[in-house]
Amino acid sequence: MKPIYAACVVCFSLTTAIMAPSAMVNAAPSIESAAQLDPQTRQLLEDSLSVNELDQEIQRIGQEEQTARTKYEQLEQQAVTSQQQLSDAKLQSDKILVAYYTGEREQLRNAFWAAGSISGVIAFYEYYKMILDHDQKIMADYRSRYEQIQSIRSDLLRTSAELTDIGDRLKQQRQRVASLQTRIHSGLASSSEPETARQLIEEMNAYWENIGLYEVKNYFRALAQSMQQFPDFLQSQPGAIRINGRQYTIVIEQKQLNDFLHHTAGLPDSLQFNFEQDRLVVTGQEGQLSLEIIGHYEIENTTQNVMRFRVDQLVFNGLRLPDTTCAMLENEFDLGFYPEQIIPYLKATSVAIVPQSMNVQLELSLN
Numbered sequence: 001m002k003p004i005y006a007a008c009v010v011c012f013s014l015t016t017a018i019m020a021p022s023a024m025v026n027a028a029p030s031i032e033s034a035a036q037l038d039p040q041t042r043q044l045l046e047d048s049l050s051v052n053e054l055d056q057e058i059q060r061i062g063q064e065e066q067t068a069r070t071k072y073e074q075l076e077q078q079a080v081t082s083q084q085q086l087s088d089a090k091l092q093s094d095k096i097l098v099a100y101y102t103g104e105r106e107q108l109r110n111a112f113w114a115a116g117s118i119s120g121v122i123a124f125y126e127y128y129k130m131i132l133d134h135d136q137k138i139m140a141d142y143r144s145r146y147e148q149i150q151s152i153r154s155d156l157l158r159t160s161a162e163l164t165d166i167g168d169r170l171k172q173q174r175q176r177v178a179s180l181q182t183r184i185h186s187g188l189a190s191s192s193e194p195e196t197a198r199q200l201i202e203e204m205n206a207y208w209e210n211i212g213l214y215e216v217k218n219y220f221r222a223l224a225q226s227m228q229q230f231p232d233f234l235q236s237q238p239g240a241i242r243i244n245g246r247q248y249t250i251v252i253e254q255k256q257l258n259d260f261l262h263h264t265a266g267l268p269d270s271l272q273f274n275f276e277q278d279r280l281v282v283t284g285q286e287g288q289l290s291l292e293i294i295g296h297y298e299i300e301n302t303t304q305n306v307m308r309f310r311v312d313q314l315v316f317n318g319l320r321l322p323d324t325t326c327a328m329l330e331n332e333f334d335l336g337f338y339p340e341q342i343i344p345y346l347k348a349t350s351v352a353i354v355p356q357s358m359n360v361q362l363e364l365s366l367n
Contacts, residue, residue, distance in 0.1 A: 041197060042319070044187045047180045048201040049208055050322040054177045057324035058170060065166045072159045079152045086145040092138045173324070212316055215289055219271070220333040226265035227334070231341040233260050241342065248346060248362040275353050279312070290317055297337070297351045297358070305347045307360065309335035
């Protein structure tokens with residue numbers, strides 16, 4: 001098949017998909033036709049999808065920046081107000097310290113003991129206690145104001161660092177977009193059929209935005225929901241959890257995982273999980289829409305112990321999507337595995353993926 005003919009085949013499929021939303025999945029370009037594209041056209045499509053996704057990431061980062069900048073401005077105002085309050089509290093606190101240092105409070109105490117009658121002692125005691133309580137309140141207020149301004153300053157530093165990080169990310173993603181756009185323009189300029197290639201790019205982007213991303217999110221949503229049931233399934237499997245003192249080992253077989261996903265969680269048989277060396281490969285195809293997810297598990301100890309799934313690569317209909325799309329899906333859908341859902345106080349210490357299985361080492365932790 002000639003390259004331009006292959007491009008036209010995909011173009012026709014895309015146009016059909018956009019004109020007939022009810023046949024969204026079946027109208028998608030098949031992986032076979034995408035595989036037959038010439039390298040230049042394939043690169044153009046991948047670059048254009050990356051530009052589209054990076055533009056979305058830039059918008060997300062821009063929203064983060066606006067939120068952080070608003071927070072920073074509010075903190076600055078709080079810092080000014082709190083600094084004034086701290087200065088006022090310090091003046092009062094200093095007066096009290098001077099009073100104690102110069103012996104004014106000692107004189108009051110002596111006067112208290114020198115009172116001539118019981119009623120006088122009681123009255124003076126109430127007065128003396130009121131002064132001491134007032135002193136303590138002023139000193140406590142000063143400490144509270146001081147801690148408050150220190151907390152605000154720490155928040156300002158963190159927010160400032162966050163803004164710097166956001167600025168760096170924006171700069172990096174904009175540079176990536178500019179580089180990709182340059183490569184796309186160069187590819188179109190050297191193409192024998194630039195208008196056809198441009199139309200193909202536009203339709204592929206429209207297909208991804210209106211259909212592809214929706215379907216990919218459906219896959220991730222179904223996987224995230226399934227993972228919530230997986231700990232109960234594991235406990236029901238003989239030999240899946242092995243105990244040796246305080247050491248636990250969970251062995252998840254490839255067939256076992258696929259059976260769970262297809263029969264228990266109700267995912268389509270077309271979605272297959274394959275354990276390969278050091279990575280998990282998920283493949284799925286519905287009609288002419290295909291998806292490949294390549295990732296790995298890593299142990300994370302932040303608020304709790306979790307085996308977090310990291311998406312290393314995402315391929316949609318034979319076209320690789322950028323890392324920002326992987327990160328977005330990771331953040332939106334939790335595909336993690338939580339050991340404490342199996343046995344309380346159980347903590348994962350290592351995970352190894354080998355062909356056909358995944359082995360998780362855990363230990364009982366009472367901390």
